[in-house]
Amino acid sequence: MNFTLAKVKESDVDRYILQTESKYFSINELLFEILSEYKINSSYEIISSSINRKFNQSDLTDREFIEKSIDQVKKMVEIGNKDSLKKTYIHNKFNILKDDAGDKIYNTLSFLFNKNIFSILFSILIITSIVFFYVNDIGSTKLLEHFQESLSWTNLLLYYLLFFAIIFFHEIGHATASYSFGAKPKEIGFGLYFIFPVMYTNTTNAWKLDKIKRIKVNLGGIYFQLIINLALILLYYVIPFQNFLLSLLIMNTASIVASFNPFFRYDGYWIFSDYFNLQNLKEKSTSLIQNLILYPHRTFITIKNKTIKISLLFYSIANIIFWAFVYYFIADYLFQRLASLKMIFSTGDYFSLDLVKIIFPMLFILMAFINLVNKAITLKNLK
Structure with missing residues (x-):
């Protein structure tokens, strides 16, 4: 052994x-x-x-x-x-940077994770992004309207390619943070999550770091995306392609906000897990909910006796509320889009962007249904 x-x-x-x-x-x-x-x-x-x-x-x-x-x-x-x-959430993996291939990059950028530089610059970058959207009076409704108006097959392909470049820089952020603290990253790669292409960084070695350093590794990707936001904001005021740059800013900012979400296995999930010392957070949360359903009296006693962390209880309840809201929102969205779907079938316009807007929510619902079936089978086996 x-x-x-x-x-x-x-x-x-x-x-x-x-x-x-x-x-x-x-x-x-x-x-x-x-x-x-x-x-x-x-x-x-x-x-x-x-x-x-x-x-x-x-x-x-x-x-x-x-x-x-x-x-x-x-x-x-x-x-x-x-x-x-x-057990892996990412399949058909393909390595982009492995072993020593990215060391020169990580070594060059590692100064960004100096204690003082990180704290000051991270704060400045967040404030800069917030001020930009506030000064330009760009709220969530205006963001969505602008992005939908700028969508075309050509723009969609271009945005997609540029967004992957941004996400690669996001992964470089995680890897650089891990490297700068002496926990060398294993690889940066590309793969499929369900049917969606994703990028990932293997920072397993960060497990041996203390809590604060692990959280900085978790924040590394968001940190680097905020640097991209700063670059896009500066370009926005210098070159004439404002609509295009604003669309990229919207995409990047939406990705940053989504990364903070603790209910997906994104950066926010690992930040919450590390901060409250809750390893295997999803599994523990699922187990707690199952016990609340199957053995409510016994579980409430353990909660009352404080043998279950309050942070885990809070996460588990918030997780249920979040996903209930998401499923309701998507179902309502698809119901409103039924007329568009009928129009697409009647006209035979199967390359319409409206069809893309329907297919992706439907795939999400399908993933949710498969997940619920698996959980129902698990619950049945536990009884």
């Missing part, structure tokens, strides 16, 4: 990490000490004796306890490595 151990100093409580070839595990202090001894000594009796001395107790562990603990870790590592190969 090949593994390494790390102790991460946090402001509130220390974290203990077990790292294998493909995965990180959060473990408790006792198991951390057992595995530390196991790496230098194969005798369970000696390990037990050493652990008892470290914790100043005579019967904290014995040979049987040590053996069972190490066997469980071996199984956990084996299952975890298999799951890391099977």
